[in-house]
Amino acid sequence: MPVRTLRTPHPRNARRALGTVAATVTAAALAAAALLPAGQAGAAGPSLRTLAESKGIYFGTAISQFDLGNATITGLASSQFGMLTPTNEMKWDTVESSPGNFNFGPGDRLVSFAQANSMKTRGHTLVWHSQLPSWVSNLPNSQVQGAMRNHITTxxxxxxxxxxxxxxxxxxxNEDGSFRNDAFYRAMGSGFVADALRTARAADPSAKLYLNDYNTEGLNAKSDAMYNLAKxxxxxxxxxxGIGFQGHFILGQIPSSLKANLERFTALGLEVAITELDVRMPLPADGAKLAQQGRDFASVTNTCLAVKGCVGISQxxxxxxxxxxxxxFPGEGAATLYDNNYQPKPAYTATVNALGASTASPSPSTSPSNSPSPSPSPSSSPSPTSSPSPTGGATCKVTGEINAWNTGLTENLTITNTGSTTVNGWALAFTLPGGQTVTNGWNATVSPATGQVTARNLSYNxxxxxxxxxxFGFQATHSGNAGPxxxxxxxxVACSTA
Structure with a gap:
């Protein structure tokens, strides 16, 4: 297997402007939360989060403070993922950009979001050579330990x-297993790692303490160095x-020794986790590449499930x-479970299947994730007149899944045709609880915004x-009643509910 060398800057150097994110986001994103097994009884199809938790692990994601203003990203994050990692908001240059001046606001906002959505939070990171303020790097060696201890403790x-x-x-x-020659190593040698861990435990006895690195997923010189240090x-x-294995993979290059490597760390009595998973590919994406990516995500998921002591995966x-x-990585991308319209890709289907679900492959995944997608647009985009006129009142069942927060909610609904004839064009009428107002929808046009509401199919469904x-689904505000x-x-024709 070729060595996977990450080019600089590293992922956590990548800072996004809010405008850049907003320009690419569509309200169709939350449709991914409604990828449901046909005939699912009792509730809408389980999410990544629910499926992972049923297997005793978590499935997480990483978001930034800039994402919190975007309902598309936050809705998908809270409905599909059970662990949140702040991308930049807990790093040294954000938290303590000048000596002794601490700014916890950005990190606090992400922790509050996670708490409001019953997500766990992974702190990232206390000591790192990158995104380190110049004042730390320029300290005399005799002062680095004190600065490090104060930063960790505070x-x-x-x-x-x-x-x-x-x-x-x-x-x-480094890739050869030697320590990086950063400010901490120059001042304290390899002992800075033990010092940092002891300081962190004294400050927060309840948090799990991890070491985290990339290109350590398979058996190689770098993972040997991590193993010897941990031992x-x-x-x-x-x-x-625990040990975090970042998992920034290249398409088709999941190490064959991943399981054996994880198991040697768990044999030391340590947790292991895949902390920053993505599988990048040369662009443009196509069906073959997306299929391989699905196999890669499934391989990682199956490996974690097979290793006692692997506690979770975060994308x-x-x-x-x-x-x-x-x-x-210019010319590369399409590295996650969701495409440029936040529609689930074959990798999503492969992952939920690995976690125990049985789902049909979602229609958006048949198109390359970085090409214009024929998949659904926000409800404000397609005209309902493009849909066929509803014919045939079939027997039906409706199941739903709701995710609510202080003043808002998303609800995903599944219509199952339990009759013997095909429904050609559908209009689902339903009643919203008092105080709820629809603000947007996906996979259907939804109107009016309050009271007796009707959702009508789009041209493709x-x-x-x-x-x-x-x-289909919708987002709504509420004044206290977040019921379904x-x-x-x-x-x-009246539908049954489960």
Missing amino acids: TATHYKGKLYAWDVVNEMF SLKSQGVPLD WAVGDPDSWVPGT GTIAPGGSVS AGQFSLNG
């Missing part, structure tokens, strides 16, 4: 009790709970538009075969 104390884990030291090794730290009684982005890859299903919609009828 930061970890601020977030005490709020985080699942800290990446205490990040990317400490030494454990033998010394240094507080170390480094929500979807392709907010991925670091295209800005760092008007047919429901016997036994088949179709999904009710009283469903399809083309004038």
Whole structure:
């Protein structure tokens, strides 16, 4: 297997302007949260988050403070992922850009979002050679340890009790397994790692303490160095709970030794996690590449599930538009589970299947993720007149999944045709609880915004075969009642609910 060498800047150097993200986002994104198994009883199809948790692991994502103003990204993040990693907001240059002046506002906003959506938070990161203010690098060696201890103590104390884990030291090794010659190593030698871990444990006894690096996923010189360090730290009684393997992979190059490598770390009594997963490919994407990417994501997921002590997987982005890859690797991209319209790709289907779901491949995934997609647009875009006139009132069942926060919610609904004739064109009427107002929808036109509402199919999803299903959803504000919609009828025929 060729060595996967990351070019600089590294992913966590990639800072996105809000305008850049907003320009690529469509309201269709939240349709991904409604990828539902046909005939699912009792509730809408389970999310990545639900499926992973049912297997005893988490599936997470990374977002920035700039994403919090975008309902598309936050809706998908909160509905599909159970772990949140701040991309930049807890790094040294954000938290302590000048000596002793701490700014926790950006990180606090992300922690608050995670708490509001019952997500765990991974602290990232306390000690790292990159995104390090120049004042730290320019300190005399005799002062670096004091600055490091103060930074760790102040930061970890601020977030005490709020985080699942800290990446205490990040990317400490060169590719040959030697330590990076950064400010910390120059001042303290390799002992800075143990010092950082002890300081973090004193500040927050409840957070899991991790070391995190890339290109350590397979058996190689760099992973050997990490293993030997971890073994030494454990033998010394240094507080170390886990190792993070970032997982920035190239298409078709998942290491065959991934499982064996993870298992040697868990044999030391450590947790392991895939902390920043993506699988990049040469652009443009095509069907063959997307299929291979699906196999790669499934391979990583299956490996984690097969290793006792692998506690979870996090993707480094929500979807392709907010991925670091295209800005760092020219000509490469399409590295996540969701395409440029935030529609699920074959990798999503492969991942949920690996986690135990049985889903049909979503229609958007048949098109390259970085090409114009024939998949759904926001409800304000296609004209409902392009849909066929509803014919045939079939027997129907409606299931739903709702995700609510302080003053808003998203609801995903699935219509299942339980009759024996095909529905050609559908209009689902339902009642919203008082105080709810629809602000946007996906996979259907939804109007009016309050009270008795009707969702009508778009041009691409008007047919429901016997036994088949179709999904749509909407976002709404509420004044206190975040309950689900009710009283469903399809083309004038009352539907059952489960």
